[in-house]
Amino acid sequence: xxxxxxxxxxxxxxxxxxxxxxxxxxxxxxxxxxxxxxxxxxxxxxxxxxxxxxxxxxxxxxxxxxxxxxxxxxxxxxxxxxxxxxxxxxxxxxxxxxxxxxxxxxxxxxxxxxxxxxxxxxxxxxxxxxxxxxxxxxxxxxxxxxxxxxxxxxxxxxxxxxxxxxxxxxxxxxxxxxxxxxxxxxxxxxxxxxxxxxxxxxxxxxxxxxxxxxxxxxxxxxxxxxxxxxxxxxxxxxxxxxxxxxxxxxxxxxxxxxxxxxxxxxxxxxxxxxxxxxxxxxxxxxxxxxxxxxxxxxxxxxxxxxxxxxxxxxxxxxxxxxxxxxxxxxxxxxxxxxxxxxxxxxxxxxxxxxxxxxxxxxxxxxxxx
Amino acid sequence: xxxxxxxxxxxxxxxxxxxxxxxxxxxxxxxxxxxxxxxxxxxxxxxxxxxxxxxxxxxxxxxxxxxxxxxxxxxxxxxxxxxxxxxxxxxxxxxxxxxxxxxxxxxxxxxxxxxxxxxxxxxxxxxxxxxxxxxxxxxxxxxxxxxxxxxxxxxxxxxxxxxxxxxxxxxxxxxxxxxxxxxxxxxxxxxxxxxxxxxxxxxxxxxxxxxxxxxxxxxxxxxxxxxxxxxxxxxxxxxxxxxxxxxxxxxxxxxxxxxxxxxxxxxxxxxxxxxxxxxxxxxxxxxxxxxxxxxxxxxxxxxxxxxxxxxxxxxxxxxxxxxxxxxxxxxxxxxxxxxxxxxxxxxxxxxxxxxxxxxxxxxxxxxxxxxxxxxxxxxxxxxxxxxxxxxxxxxxxxxxxxxxxxxxxxxxxxxxxxxxxxxxxxxxxxxxxxxxxxxxxxxxxxxxxxxxxxxxxxxxxxxxxxxxxxxxxxxxxxxxxxxxxxxxxxxxxxxxxxxxxxxxxxxxxxxxxxxxxxxxxxxxxxxxxxxxxxxxxxxxxxxxxxxxxxxxxxxxxxxxxxxxxxxxxxxxxxxxxxxxxxxxxxxxxxxxxxxxxxxxxxxxxxxx
Ligand SMILES: Nc1ncnc2c1ncn2[C@@H]1O[C@H](COP(=O)(O)OP(=O)(O)OP(=O)(O)O)[C@@H](O)[C@H]1O
Ligand SMILES: [Mg+2]
Numbered sequence: 001x002x003x004x005x006x007x008x009x010x011x012x013x014x015x016x017x018x019x020x021x022x023x024x025x026x027x028x029x030x031x032x033x034x035x036x037x038x039x040x041x042x043x044x045x046x047x048x049x050x051x052x053x054x055x056x057x058x059x060x061x062x063x064x065x066x067x068x069x070x071x072x073x074x075x076x077x078x079x080x081x082x083x084x085x086x087x088x089x090x091x092x093x094x095x096x097x098x099x100x101x102x103x104x105x106x107x108x109x110x111x112x113x114x115x116x117x118x119x120x121x122x123x124x125x126x127x128x129x130x131x132x133x134x135x136x137x138x139x140x141x142x143x144x145x146x147x148x149x150x151x152x153x154x155x156x157x158x159x160x161x162x163x164x165x166x167x168x169x170x171x172x173x174x175x176x177x178x179x180x181x182x183x184x185x186x187x188x189x190x191x192x193x194x195x196x197x198x199x200x201x202x203x204x205x206x207x208x209x210x211x212x213x214x215x216x217x218x219x220x221x222x223x224x225x226x227x228x229x230x231x232x233x234x235x236x237x238x239x240x241x242x243x244x245x246x247x248x249x250x251x252x253x254x255x256x257x258x259x260x261x262x263x264x265x266x267x268x269x270x271x272x273x274x275x276x277x278x279x280x281x282x283x284x285x286x287x288x289x290x291x292x293x294x295x296x297x298x299x300x301x302x303x304x305x306x307x308x309x310x311x312x313x314x315x316x317x318x319x320x321x322x323x324x325x326x327x328x329x330x331x332x333x334x335x336x337x338x339x340x341x342x343x344x345x346x347x348x349x350x351x352x353x354x355x356x357x358x359x360x361x362x363x364x365x366x367x368x369x
Numbered sequence: 370x371x372x373x374x375x376x377x378x379x380x381x382x383x384x385x386x387x388x389x390x391x392x393x394x395x396x397x398x399x400x401x402x403x404x405x406x407x408x409x410x411x412x413x414x415x416x417x418x419x420x421x422x423x424x425x426x427x428x429x430x431x432x433x434x435x436x437x438x439x440x441x442x443x444x445x446x447x448x449x450x451x452x453x454x455x456x457x458x459x460x461x462x463x464x465x466x467x468x469x470x471x472x473x474x475x476x477x478x479x480x481x482x483x484x485x486x487x488x489x490x491x492x493x494x495x496x497x498x499x500x501x502x503x504x505x506x507x508x509x510x511x512x513x514x515x516x517x518x519x520x521x522x523x524x525x526x527x528x529x530x531x532x533x534x535x536x537x538x539x540x541x542x543x544x545x546x547x548x549x550x551x552x553x554x555x556x557x558x559x560x561x562x563x564x565x566x567x568x569x570x571x572x573x574x575x576x577x578x579x580x581x582x583x584x585x586x587x588x589x590x591x592x593x594x595x596x597x598x599x600x601x602x603x604x605x606x607x608x609x610x611x612x613x614x615x616x617x618x619x620x621x622x623x624x625x626x627x628x629x630x631x632x633x634x635x636x637x638x639x640x641x642x643x644x645x646x647x648x649x650x651x652x653x654x655x656x657x658x659x660x661x662x663x664x665x666x667x668x669x670x671x672x673x674x675x676x677x678x679x680x681x682x683x684x685x686x687x688x689x690x691x692x693x694x695x696x697x698x699x700x701x702x703x704x705x706x707x708x709x710x711x712x713x714x715x716x717x718x719x720x721x722x723x724x725x726x727x728x729x730x731x732x733x734x735x736x737x738x739x740x741x742x743x744x745x746x747x748x749x750x751x752x753x754x755x756x757x758x759x760x761x762x763x764x765x766x767x768x769x770x771x772x773x774x775x776x777x778x779x780x781x782x783x784x785x786x787x788x789x790x791x792x793x794x795x796x797x798x799x800x801x802x803x804x805x806x807x808x809x810x811x812x813x814x815x816x817x818x819x820x821x822x823x824x825x826x827x828x829x830x831x832x833x834x835x836x837x838x839x840x841x842x843x844x845x846x847x848x849x850x851x852x853x854x855x856x857x858x859x860x861x862x863x864x865x866x867x868x869x870x871x872x873x874x875x876x877x878x879x880x881x882x883x884x885x886x887x888x889x890x891x892x893x894x895x896x897x898x899x900x901x902x903x904x905x906x907x908x909x910x911x912x913x914x915x916x917x918x919x920x921x922x923x924x925x926x927x928x929x930x931x932x933x934x935x936x937x938x939x940x941x942x943x944x945x946x947x948x949x950x951x952x953x954x955x956x957x958x959x960x961x962x963x964x965x966x967x968x969x970x971x972x973x974x975x976x977x
Contacts, residue, residue, distance in 0.1 A: 147892045155845075155894075173892035174845045244845045278828030278945060279889045282839055299831050300948075322841065322888060346842055364842045366888055369870065 001037045001065025002089040005057065007081045007101060010088075013044040013055040014075050016232055019201055021071040022048035032068035033075070034116040035088075035097075037061045045119065046071065047235075051198055052119040053205070056231040065090050066113040067097050074108055119235040120224055126215040128162055128187035132206045132227065135214050138169040138180045139203045141332045141359050145171040145178040146196040157193040157239040159246070160216075160223075170246045171196075176325050176363035177249055190216075192223055193243055198236035205232055250362055254341030254350055256314030258287055262338050264308050266330050272296040272304050273323040281323040282366050287342060288316040296323065317342045319349055319365040326351075329361040389471040392530060393420025393519055394539035396476075399468035400514050401547050404428035406449065406461045407512060410570060411555040414544055418561070419536030421519060429511040432484035435491040439503065441480075442495065444470045462626060474498035475526070476519045482512040497522040541565060542617065543627075545581045549654045550622040552577045571830055572916050575605055575951050578654060582618070586611060586652055587950070593653075595690035599660050600683055602690040606637070606653030609644035609695070618652040624661055628675045633657075636684045640691025655687065793947070795939045802930040804939050810967040817934065819961045820946045821927035822920075825889055827949050829919045832887075833869070840870035842885040849881045849899050856881050862906050869918055871902065890926045901925045 014033065022030035027049075034045040040061055045054040067090050078086075081101040089098050096107045139158070147155045159170040167187070169180045202225055206214065215226040225234045272283045275296040286293040292310045297303035319342050330338065335353035342349045351361040390396055397414060404412045407430025417423035433441055440446045447466030472478055473495040479502075483490030490508030494501045520527035530536060537560055548556040548568045555570025568580045579587035589608040595601070604622075621633045633655070641651055665676040677683055790808035797805055799814070806813040832838045851859060859866070859881050863873050870887030883902075886893060893901070901921055908917040928934065934942070946952045946961065953962055 147894065153894055153896075155892075172845055174843045174847060175841050175891050177844055249844050277948065278824050278831065279839070280891065282888065299835050299837065322891065348844060362844060364844050367840050367842060367885065369836075369838050369840055369867070 001035070001061075001067060002063040002087075003037045003042060003059040003061035004085060004087050005042065005059040007078065007083050007086050009057050009059075010086055011078050013042070013057055014078055016055040016205060016230075017044050017046040017053040018071065018075055019204065020046040020048055020051050020053040020234075029068060029111055029115050031071060032111050032116070033071045034066065034068050034113060036066040036113075038064045045116070047117060047119065049117075049237075050195070051201060051234060051236040052117075053201070053235075054119055054233045063089075066116075068111040068113050068116050069097050069108045070111070077106060077108075119233065120219055120222075124217040124219055124224060126217045126226070127190050128167065128184060128216045130167065130182075130184045130187075130214055130216075131210070132212040132214045133208070133210060134167070134182045134184065136203060136206045136208070138167070138182060139199045139206075141180045142169040142171040142178040143196055143199045143203070144328045144332065145173055145176055145361075146199075147173040148196070152239060152241075154193050154239055154241040154243050157195050158199050159191070159193050159243045161191045162187045163189050163191075170243070172244070172246070172249075175322075176328075176361065177246060178329070179246060179250060179360040179362070181358045190218060191243075192218070193239040193241065194223065194236065195239055198223075198234070201236075202234055205230075205234060249348070250360060251341070251343070251348055251350055254314075254347070255343040256287060256312065256317040256341070258292060258313075258340040258342065259311035259337055259354065260292065260308060260340060262330055262333055262336050265338070266327065268294050268306050268308060269323050269327050269330070271306070273327065275301060275304050276323070277301045282320050283323045283326070284318060284320040285342065286316070286318040287312055317344050319344070320368070321349065321363060321365055325363050329363075333359070389465075389467055390475055390519075392539060393424060393536050394543045396420065396424055396472050396516055396519060397426065397540050398543045398547070399463075399472065400424070400426040400516070401544065402462035403468065403514075404430050404512065405547070405551060405554065406463050407431045409511065410553065411557075413557045413559070414540075415559040416537065416540055416561075419531075419533035420540050421530055421533055421536055422517065424516040424519070425513065427511065427513040429509075432482045432487070432510060432512050433491070434484055434487060435489070435505065438480070438482060438491045438493050439500070442469050442473050442493070442500075446470075470498075472516060475523055476521065477517040479515045479517075480512065481506060481508045483508040483510050485510040546620050546622075546627040548577050548581060549574065549620050550625060550627045550656070569830065569834055571834075571919075573951075574654065574656070578605055579950055582652065586618075591694050592953075593655060593690050593694040595686060595693065597686050598682065599663065599679070600686050601658040602655055602686060604653065604655040606640075606651060606655070606691055606694060609641055609651070612645050612649040612651055614649065616650050619650060620654040622654070622656045623664060623675055623677075624658060626675070630675065632677070632680055632684055633687055636687035637691050640688045641695065642692065644695065653691070655690070657683065657687070659683070790947075793943065795936060795943060797936075798934055798939060800931075801933045804934070804943060806943055812965040812967070812970065814963040814965070815943060815946065816930070816961055817932070817939075817942060818927050818930045820942055820952075822923040823949050823952065823961055824923075824942070824945045825926045826919055826923035828889060829869075829887065829922055833915065833919070838868070838870045839888040840872065840885045841888045841891045842872070843883065847883040847886075847895050847898060848876065849883060849895065849902070851879065851881055851899065851903075853879050855903060858906050859902055862902075865914065866902065866905070869905070869915070869922070873902070887922065890922060893925060897925050 017033065021033065030048055032046075034043075036043040036045075037059065040058055041056055042059045042061070043054060043056050045052065047053070077099070081099075081104070084102065087100040090096075090110070091098055091107070094107075095110050097110050099106045099108075142158050146158055147153065155173055157171075159168070161168045161170070162184070165183060165185060165187075166181045167184045169178075171178045205227060206212070207227070207230060209229065211229065213228045215228065217224040217226070219235065221238055221240075222235055223238055225236075227233070269283060272294055273281045275281045275298040277298050277300055281296055281298070283294050283296045286295070287310070290309055290312050292308045293305070294308070295303065295305050329351050333353045335355055337354040339352045339354055340349065341351070346365060346367065348362050348364050351363070353359055389399060393416065397416070397420060401412060401414065404426060407428060409428035409430030411429045413425075413427045415423070415425045437448075443466075445466040447464060449461040449464045449466075474497065477494070477496045479492065479494040481490055481492045489505045491503070492506045492508075493503050520530070540560070541558065544556060544558045545566075548554070548566075552568070552574040553570060553572040555568055557567045558565040566580045568577045575587070575590060575592075578590060586607055589611050590605040591608055592604075593606055594603045616634050619634050619637060621628050621630055623630075637651060637653060637655065638645070645651060659679075663678045665678075790811070793806050793808040793813070795804060795806055798817075799805055802817060804815040804817055804820070806815060849856075849859075856875065856879055859873055860875050866873055870885065870890075871883060872885040873881050873883050876882040883898060886898065890898075890901075904921045905914070905918040908914050928942075953960065
């Protein structure tokens, strides 16, 4: 294998796949990065068997081939190389990979490339094709509601579903739920549960470039995302299990609807959040005559009280929530106002951005016994 | 408890007779001991005018069946011992059957009592020993005794009483000691309408010490534990930076009984070796457990003193327990060789001594006894003498927090955060398990899991104690597949679980649905929740199941070892830990913080 490219392009590919490198050496080969060169195309790949990422780029090459080098040292080296041309060649007799840049020349031991797993046997047919930006928004507005580090439970994942011409993302940790949708034409129906980590890694790969397109395909128990313009694919394991019926959870209406400034609400809640010394901070929202009072207290610390003026439709109402749950949602809205639906008793509350019916957040109030 | 019977003459005579009622404090002591014997786990004590005018003790114990109530006021009527042999195996605090009649004889006494299983309670009242009322009344389960106008019919003894202020101190002292001896019982003491202290009753002695002595003492506590032959010694002592001018704050509890003992006191003092200034006395609470046949409690009519048959051995063990606790407490020297245990040959061991020390409350009647109430507000100014390697920094004034401005909502020990160090800085995480912290001149290793457990435990406990358990109802109820037997058990426990914040209901015969969880456990995984509920239930219906439950809840809610934490998360965790009542041990009793002193590290590198 021999090819020439630039330090910048090489680093771009490596940075994309770097997060998929296995950090514990369950299987030593997986701590490596796979490089393959064929027909002027360099493929860089890493996988920890949960997710795998592959990035491609065009290079000048006169000798095809493939090698695996240890990611832990190779990646930092490329990052530290001076900008400009980089020449890479395999030295099969030494089982080394040589990298030359500027006046420097570096050699790394290689591992047996045949043993490195492929991500997908064959290129599956995409189920859906859409602008990357939609996925960026939808992930940002759901993934936080999934349970953290919960192994293989469906609550540690995000439901991704396509039906009726719309793509829907749903996440819940059982006490609150995020629902997000976007109209995307010309897809085939599907339903998959993505591990939260997969969403986070995908989000990281997705560019903000408005022309960039994303394809979703199924590999049976795995999902494949392809970033067309960037020439990157991500393959991930899916979570198995029955996702709860989210449509039953979203209330059709609430007693009282409030229109409030998002930024005012966020800063008031961030102050209220301090009243949680040994447990999560709780805020009681009391809405009466166009005023929303926020009250929180901590038995050992003290209390916080403030009032916001809001627009109110419906009767007075009081409900208590975990402050963090409210903030999680508010911080991901792009609107400057939110509509909040509250009901008395133990009915769930609902928050939506003012001008957007595609993002719905449902959360249960806290009860003090 | 067995029914009350009148002791035979012969047994009665074996019991040293004497004056039971000396002063209001002795009335309080007798009544509280009766409450403890009755299995109460919550005792409210209220006095007015130092107890001279009014004493009221309310408990939630077993109560007395109506037909036995009059008997309880007959001399030598007790439900606690049956025969002379029992005298050598006394496990209850009372055994003479003398207290109630003696008190009733010199006051206006009224008792309202109801065993839980009886529909009606009984009211009995005496005036100067004459019964004035006996009727059936509605009453809460438990016993309430009100004693008014003590010594009204014996003016000579009334005159002998001190000013209310000083009688009050005796009451504070005895209630404090009884609370220390019974950390699993919640004590609340009110004097002239002011709450003096409340203990949490969660079984944690350290928390009781904090409640009674306040944060100044609380944050200098060192745990003591020693087991040997037939004595087990445990408790807490205060580091030598804090001391007092008398022995009032040395408390000894032998087999559950608070005792006065100059033998034990001098053993404890000796354990401090040269660390205390002359004529200064340590603060500490030691619990000794030994074979009941090795002690004789029936030496003194007020049971204040005991006789030990193995006194020199006990002396030595107490001394060593204190000495070792102090040695390992602050300057943790991880490289030191463990010292030999048998170093006390040089210690002067008294032989068999009968304790005859006058209890301090008598001795100090005239002397300028330090007021309990004011010493609670920290009158002693600790000489912070810099310990070779302790690296103690001068105390920083407690930070002003919102709670200074807001009336305290905190029903339990109103303690301020422990500030052991003037400043601390997170260095990082080791093996995704320990947090390394630079704190003044020490390097701290903090176990992240147990640290978080401690924080959560205190949070859950505070909620439970202030009846403000916060529960998070679930949008998507969790479905537990338990199998018929376990599911039935969970449903049986549903009321107790609800108190803790778990709402469970039956779902088919084999399954349960969890509809809400405590807020601190929001987003718990199904598997963990299942283990948790079964764990809570497995402890059985002991009086202690709540403590066990809180420990398990804290454990499930806490970050795991091996979990990587962001710097902000570490900072949060350490800040919260240092503001807990006891940052040093987790609810299971495991250490949370290991401290390495700078000087020791220097020495290790040959710098000094
Ligand atoms: N608070 C109480 N709750 C339930 N039973 C009580 C209570 N107080 C007293 N009794 C019953 O009354 C009896 C008499 O109490 P009293 O204090 O006079 O004697 P004692 O506790 O048996 O012995 P002592 O004189 O050593 O205290 C007790 O044995 C007990 O059965
Ligand atoms: Mg008694």
